[in-house]
Amino acid sequence: MLFTQMTFQAALPEYILAVVALGLVLMAAFTGESLGSRRLVKMIALLGYGFAFATTFILPSESQVIFLGLFKIDGFLVYMKGLVLIGAFFACWMVDEDWSDGVEKPEYQVLMMLATLGMLLMISANDLISLFMGLELQSLPLYVIAAMNTRSLKSSEAGLKYFLLGALSSGMLLYGASLIYGFSGSTQFGEIASSIAQNGASSGMIIGVVFLLSGLAFKVSAAPFHMWTPDVYEGAPTPVTALFAIAPKVAAIALLLNVTHFVFADIRLEWMQVIIALSVASMAVGAFGAIMQKDLKRMMAYSSIAHMGYALAGLAAGTQQGAAGVMIYMTTYIFMGAGTFSIILMMRRDGLPVQKLSDLAGLSSTHPYWAFGLMVFMFSMAGIPPLAGFFAKWYVFLAAVNAGLIPLAIIGVLTSVIGAFYYLRIIKLMYFEDVDQPLDTNAPTENIIILSVSLIVTILFLFIIGPLREWTYFAATNFPISGAL
Amino acid sequence: MLSSWPILSIVTFLPLIGVLFILLASGNNKSSEHNCKMLAIWVSSFTFIVSLILYFGFDTTMAGYQFEEQVEWIAGSGISYHLGVDGISMPFILLSTFLTPLSILASWHSIKNRVREFMIAFLVLETMMVGMFASLDMMMFYLFFEGVLIPMFLIIGIWGGPRRVYAAFKFFLYTLAGSVLMLVGIMVMYLQAGTTDIPVLSDFNFPPELQYWLFIGFFASFAVKVPMWPVHTWLPDAHVEAPTAGSMILAGVLLKMGGYGFIRFSLPMFPDASVYFAPFIFVLSVVAIIYTSLVALAQSDMKKLIAYSSVAHMGFVTIGIFTLNEQGITGAMFQMISHGLVSAALFFCVGIVYDRLHTREIDAYGGVADVMPNYAVFFMIMMLASVGLPGTSGFVGEILVLVGAYKASSLVAFFAATGLVLGATYMLWLYRRVVFGRAEKGEVIRMPVLNNREITILVPLTIFIVWFGIYPAPLLDVLNPVVALISEAVSNTQMATANLQ
Numbered sequence: 006m007l008f009t010q011m012t013f014q015a016a017l018p019e020y021i022l023a024v025v026a027l028g029l030v031l032m033a034a035f036t037g038e039s040l041g042s043r044r045l046v047k048m049i050a051l052l053g054y055g056f057a058f059a060t061t062f063i064l065p066s067e068s069q070v071i072f073l074g075l076f077k078i079d080g081f082l083v084y085m086k087g088l089v090l091i092g093a094f095f096a097c098w099m100v101d102e103d104w105s106d107g108v109e110k111p112e113y114q115v116l117m118m119l120a121t122l123g124m125l126l127m128i129s130a131n132d133l134i135s136l137f138m139g140l141e142l143q144s145l146p147l148y149v150i151a152a153m154n155t156r157s158l159k160s161s162e163a164g165l166k167y168f169l170l171g172a173l174s175s176g177m178l179l180y181g182a183s184l185i186y187g188f189s190g191s192t193q194f195g196e197i198a199s200s201i202a203q204n205g206a207s208s209g210m211i212i213g214v215v216f217l218l219s220g221l222a223f224k225v226s227a228a229p230f231h232m233w234t235p236d237v238y239e240g241a242p243t244p245v246t247a248l249f250a251i252a253p254k255v256a257a258i259a260l261l262l263n264v265t266h267f268v269f270a271d272i273r274l275e276w277m278q279v280i281i282a283l284s285v286a287s288m289a290v291g292a293f294g295a296i297m298q299k300d301l302k303r304m305m306a307y308s309s310i311a312h313m314g315y316a317l318a319g320l321a322a323g324t325q326q327g328a329a330g331v332m333i334y335m336t337t338y339i340f341m342g343a344g345t346f347s348i349i350l351m352m353r354r355d356g357l358p359v360q361k362l363s364d365l366a367g368l369s370s371t372h373p374y375w376a377f378g379l380m381v382f383m384f385s386m387a388g389i390p391p392l393a394g395f396f397a398k399w400y401v402f403l404a405a406v407n408a409g410l411i412p413l414a415i416i417g418v419l420t421s422v423i424g425a426f427y428y429l430r431i432i433k434l435m436y437f438e439d440v441d442q443p444l445d446t447n448a449p450t451e452n453i454i455i456l457s458v459s460l461i462v463t464i465l466f467l468f469i470i471g472p473l474r475e476w477t478y479f480a481a482t483n484f485p486i487s488g489a490l
Numbered sequence: 491m492l493s494s495w496p497i498l499s500i501v502t503f504l505p506l507i508g509v510l511f512i513l514l515a516s517g518n519n520k521s522s523e524h525n526c527k528m529l530a531i532w533v534s535s536f537t538f539i540v541s542l543i544l545y546f547g548f549d550t551t552m553a554g555y556q557f558e559e560q561v562e563w564i565a566g567s568g569i570s571y572h573l574g575v576d577g578i579s580m581p582f583i584l585l586s587t588f589l590t591p592l593s594i595l596a597s598w599h600s601i602k603n604r605v606r607e608f609m610i611a612f613l614v615l616e617t618m619m620v621g622m623f624a625s626l627d628m629m630m631f632y633l634f635f636e637g638v639l640i641p642m643f644l645i646i647g648i649w650g651g652p653r654r655v656y657a658a659f660k661f662f663l664y665t666l667a668g669s670v671l672m673l674v675g676i677m678v679m680y681l682q683a684g685t686t687d688i689p690v691l692s693d694f695n696f697p698p699e700l701q702y703w704l705f706i707g708f709f710a711s712f713a714v715k716v717p718m719w720p721v722h723t724w725l726p727d728a729h730v731e732a733p734t735a736g737s738m739i740l741a742g743v744l745l746k747m748g749g750y751g752f753i754r755f756s757l758p759m760f761p762d763a764s765v766y767f768a769p770f771i772f773v774l775s776v777v778a779i780i781y782t783s784l785v786a787l788a789q790s791d792m793k794k795l796i797a798y799s800s801v802a803h804m805g806f807v808t809i810g811i812f813t814l815n816e817q818g819i820t821g822a823m824f825q826m827i828s829h830g831l832v833s834a835a836l837f838f839c840v841g842i843v844y845d846r847l848h849t850r851e852i853d854a855y856g857g858v859a860d861v862m863p864n865y866a867v868f869f870m871i872m873m874l875a876s877v878g879l880p881g882t883s884g885f886v887g888e889i890l891v892l893v894g895a896y897k898a899s900s901l902v903a904f905f906a907a908t909g910l911v912l913g914a915t916y917m918l919w920l921y922r923r924v925v926f927g928r929a930e931k932g933e934v935i936r937m938p939v940l941n942n943r944e945i946t947i948l949v950p951l952t953i954f955i956v957w958f959g960i961y962p963a964p965l966l967d968v969l970n971p972v973v974a975l976i977s978e979a980v981s982n983t984q985m986a987t988a989n990l991q
Contacts, residue, residue, distance in 0.1 A: 384640055389666075390633040399677075406677045414677065418670035425666055429643070429659060437647045437655050467633070471564040 012071040015064060015078045018057035018086060019125050025053030026118040033111035043102045043109060050114040054094040054121070061087040068483055070131055074193045077131035080480040084332060085128050085259035088339055092252035093121040095343040099350055100244040101449040106358060107154020107242040116146035117248060124256035128263070133182040133192040136260065140178070140224065143253060144171050150248075151241040163240025170223070170233045178220025184213030194268045198485075206272045214269055218279050221264065224257035227317060228286035231310045235294070238306035243358055246302050247346035250309055255335045258316055262328055265320065266484040273323040273486065280321040285416055287314030292423040301349060301360045304427060308386060311424050312338055318410075318417050319401030325484055327404035329477040334401050336473065337385070337393040337466065344459025345382045347452040348375050353445045365431060367440025375448075376435040378456050383432055385463045387425040393466035400474070496559050498573040501541045501587065502621045505613035508533030512610055523605040527598060530609035534591040534616060541587040541620075544580055545968075553577070553971035555626060555689065564629075568685030572626040577972035578753055578823065579623040581965060582746055585830045586619040588954075589742045592947050593735035596838050600734055600845055601649055608649060612735070615641040619743050623750065628676050628686035635711075635751075636669055638744065642736070650731040657724075657731035664724040668714035675707030679759075692758040705763035708756055716748030718771075718808060719778035722801045729797035730850075734841030737793065741800050742834035746826045749807045753819065757811070757976050761983035768812040772902045775812075778805035779909035786916045792840045792850045795920055796833065799876060802909055803829050809906055810891035814984065816977045818894025823969050825887030828875070828958060832884060835872045835951040839865070842944055843924075846937045852920065857929030864940045866925045868948045873921045875955045877914045883958035 013020070029046060036042035061083050068079035097117060100108065120143050127139030148171060152164020186192050188210040189200040201210065223230040238246050265276050291311020298304040316338070319330035352359050369376035385392035398421065402414040462469075508529055515525045549556060555574035563571040575583060594612055601608045615638065622634035639662055647658035680686050683694045696704065714721045725745075729737050757764050779802045786798035803825065810822030842865060843858065844850055859866035875882035878889075888910065896903040929935050940948075958965060 389640060390636045395633075395636075399673075402674070403677050403680070406674065407681050411674065411678070414674050415671070418674055419667070422663060422667045422670055426659070426663060429662060432643075433647065433655055433659070436644060437658070467563075471562075474564055474567060 015069055015071055016076060016129075017060040017064065018090065019122060019129075021057045021060065022053055022118055022122040022125065025049065026115055026122060029111065029115045029118065033115060036111065038109055038111065040102055043111060046111045046114050047097065047100075047102060050097050050118055051094065053118060054090055054097060057125075058087060058090040058094065061090065066480075070195070074195065075132045075135040076126075076129050077194070078129055079483040081328070081332070081483045082128050082259070082263070084477070084480050085255060085335070086125050088255045088335055089121065089124045089128065089252050089259075092255060092339045092343065093117070093124075093248070095339075095347075095455050096244070096248035096251050098451050099247060099343070099347045099455050101350075101451065103449075104244075104350075104353075104356075104358075106244055107156060107160060108150070108244050110153070113150055113153060113244075116150050120144075120146040120150075120248075121252065124252060128256050128259045130260065130263070131194045133186060133194075133197075136264075137175075137179065137182065140260070141175065143256065144175070144224075147249070147253065150245050151237055153245065154242045157240070157242075159240035160242060163237045166240075167233050167237045174220045174223030174230065177216050177223075181213045181216025181218075181220060184209055185217065188213060194264075198268050198270065201269065201271050206275065211272070211275050214272070214276055215279060217264065218261070218276060218283075221257060221261045222283050225254055225261060225313045225317075226306075226310055227283040227313050228290035228310060231287065231290060234310055235298075235303045235306040238309075239300050239303045239360075243302065243346075243350055243360065246305075247343075247350060250305060250346055251339055251342045254309065254313065255339060258313070258320070258331060258335060262320060262331060262484075266323070266325075266328055266486045270484065270486040277321055277323050280317055281410065281413055284314050284317035284321050284413065287311065287317060288417055288420040289314075292420040295424070295427045298427070299362055301352075301362050301365070304362065305345065305349070308424070308427075309342075311420065312386070314420070315398060315401055315417060318405045318413055321410060321413060322404040322408035323486065324404055324408055325478070325481040325486060326407055327401070328484055328486075329474070329481040330397075330400035330404040332477040332480065333470075333473060334397040337397040337463070340459040340462040341382050341385050341394060344378060344456050344463065347455040347459070348379050351375065351448050351452050354442060356445065359444070362431065362434060363441070364444065365434040366438045368435040368444070371440055371443045372446070374453075375456070378460050379435060380432050381460055381463055383428040387428040388421050389425075391467050393463040396466055396470050496573075497540065497543050497547075498557050498559055498575065498624045501537060501544070501583065502573070502617055502624055504537045504540065505533055505590075505616040505620075508613045509610050512606060512613070515606070526606045526609045527594070530594050530613060531591055533613060534587070534594055537616065537620075538584075538587040538591055541584055544575060545584060548575075548580055548968060550577070550967045551971065553975040558626070560626075563627075568680070568683075568687065569629045570627055570687065571630065572687060573624045574626045575624060577968045577970070578750065580968060581823070581827050582623040582743070582750060583620050585746070585827055586616060586623065586743050588950075589739060589830065589834050590616045590619075592834070592838075592951070593738045593742075595943060595947050596738060596841060597733060597735035598943060600841065604648060608645070611641040611644050612739075615645070615739065619739075622747065626688045628679070628688060628691065631688070632669075632673060632676060635747065636666070638747075639665055642740070642744065645736040646728055646732045649733045649736070652731075653727070654731040657727040660724045661728040664714050664721065668711040668721070671707045672711035675704045678707075679704060688754070694759070696760065698762040701760040701763040702766065705756060705760045705767060708751065708760075709767070712748040712751040712756070713774075714748070715751065716745060716804045716808060717801060718748075718774050718804070719781060719801065720774075722778065722782065725801060726794050726797040729800075729837070730791060730793045734837060734844070737837040737841075738834040741797075741837055742830040745800060745804055746830060749804065749811060749822060749826050752808070752811045753823070753976065757814070757819075757980055761980045762987065764812065764814065764980060765984050765987060768814060768898075771808055771812040772899065775805040775808040776902060776905040776909075778802060778808075779906060780912065783909055783912035783916060787912070787919070790852055792852055792920065792924070793837065794850075795852075795916060796836050796840065799913065799916065800829070800833050802913060803833075803876075805909065806888060806891050806906060809895050809902060810887075813891075813894040813898040814977060814980045815894050815897050816973055817890050818898065819973045819977055820966065820969050821887050821890025821892075821894055823973065824883070824958075824962065824965060825891060827965060828883035828887045828955070831951055831955050831958075832872055832875045832882075835868075835948065835955070836876060838947060838951075839869045839872055842940070843937070847933055852923050854931070855924045855934060856927040856931065857925075857934060858937070859925045860929040861935060861937050862939050864945070868940075868952060869925060870921065871952055871955065873917050875959070877917050878910060881956065881959045883955045883962070885959055886962045
């Protein structure tokens, strides 16, 4: 039987998102762009994310493979799906209906939900074919919404750039997948893994893995496949940037973890080198690239490249401990990103969004709460204890050190010092400088709530790190990879 | 029963409760600013009084940890919430809680904008400082050690002088760069020992080759904090730009974190490496003493001069610690406490005249004794204590360090003693140029005498400086058992190494 109660239950969030997204397509065709209909569409979308998130709690936590081996679910995947859904919920909620940032068309919500569905599917992928389908379902809507603001040249440019480079990376990924299929005789993850276990990895297989990893590295925007990130972050409408910064990275890194730690667990010495190189390059590019930026969204793009570098350092360890470290890292990343972007979205002058760093000057005297929030997120991203970002870095680098990658950890912490420079610069602008032109003071309740929630999680992370560590370490035992916890 | 109370947690987190109250003080007018100040001073004074329990309840015959508290924090990972004090950390906690209310009082009128935020930053800073000295878990120690950067960065950057942004960034990035290397060291130790508990790690014998690397990691962090030559350059900038209260805490407590770290971590955990690297530290310290003393001679800015003198004094501390014998370590500890009081007082003395004339240029003054005789007396006591005159606390520390240094190496003792002469030179010269002579400049003549607030700050500092100089026993009694334990452990290693060779 293809559809049983088990298969229904295991893919519940995906069903919900698919049904809601299709329903919204129908609705959007009739309701138009009025404020009321936008509000309704957003409300339904939020309910969809909320329900989908709620169902992650009843998903099975032991490993199950369904749909003829195309779809897998286990504790780790459920955790990552939960994170993606939280991120998507925040990204959807923090966009006020009154703002006209180019995303006022109801299709925006539909596309965003389809992209989220794609993210969930690619997290659960257990086959090269479902992997590619999930990935493309995620990417295609994102290409469109990056170019959604038709009044802005930069937005169109961002969409086009993202599409072209994305297509290239998909091509690389497909080529890698075809090589892997050719040298293992199957597209299914389990069979590829057992083929490697039996016959070892031929050089054709290794080349395939490298291509596959390159394609995925593009999705997590790891250097040297990061070129699209600053332009897309800057050009895309800010709500879209917020989504980019929060959800897809989590899904892509989950997929990367799943592929490396599950399918290619036996040849980890081969892919580890690739990941180490990606990690070092990302940390360096992120740290140095951000220094000279004048645009806040562009700076956040480099910041996210650096964050991916740190997350990859945990991945490079190639252990369950490393996987757990990445899970903790992405958890803090979601909240810091959501909080930061809820503030960036509120930064407006006369109702129009502003995104220059200099617009933050003197924020602490006009908007003390925003400034305090942004300060906490910046210190946290810089990895200063006792904030969340510190614990995230601690667990990924701990895994790296445990795997013998001490030089990687040292490079990592040193680039984090360089990174601290540009995070401090934002604090300097807000607190040490005088206000030039004050920003608007009206703040939507949603954004303030998201800001507050993220702030609480970031500051009080030291109280939840204990249970979170146990949870992630347990979830990471799903990976058939050796290495002590 | 008082002993069943978590005194250390109370002392650590009491200031944070004050922060909550300050947040509740509403309005932005004069009265709420005044309320914030009053709240801050009361909370910090109360914290000091509570911390006195630590002193009076302290058992000076014991070398181990007292007032211990341990609660599970990150379950199953060997990282716990563990507080406790011994003879090394207890004096520093008292120093922190003692200096904080004085610093808040010192900034009563000189902080004019964002008073509420200033008081919050200061109370958070106090929690971080006390927590750092009270931590018996590496993870917690690191949390507080780094957490100090956040309020201090803001204090320098928001309320500092004209080049405050540069100074704040330099302070932050220098310290962070050192600390992250220690963080990697902590990770390695954690993975070796399976816990971050400091008492356990102190007894854990790390293999000597590993010790060398760990020592370097920790050294990077503490050397920046102390600061040792050549990574001291953040200090003059930070001191000059920080507001008076910031300088007082920076010189009084934050510089001691490095010395404390060496005694708490480097010596007991890496004894082989400590023996191995001691000559290297001696060289850096001697260079620091002589070089920064000469630099201090050439300064025209009072704060900068005292900042450089701090580097020189901390050079004595590092020499004392790495003599690895009882006298040296006791002397270093004593010197740190004494320097904490003296340098805070000196920076406050500079602050007093700065508030009146708004310049720190030495040449702008002269003849202050004519206009402010009380001030001249206080300043003289502080200056002489800084020079190390017998009868002041500065003397006890320096003589013990020199005795210890002589036992370790007469050459080091010789160079260190040279530093004493240089120290006397620049301090006396500073004093002559500022205080003596005839008051000719109009602004100097119009300077008002010390007010009650300023005297309230100076008197307790003076009492302790003279008291410890004449009767150092209360402090020495606290230090002796634990210092004996540490130096014995290190000298055992020393002997074992010698026997091997």
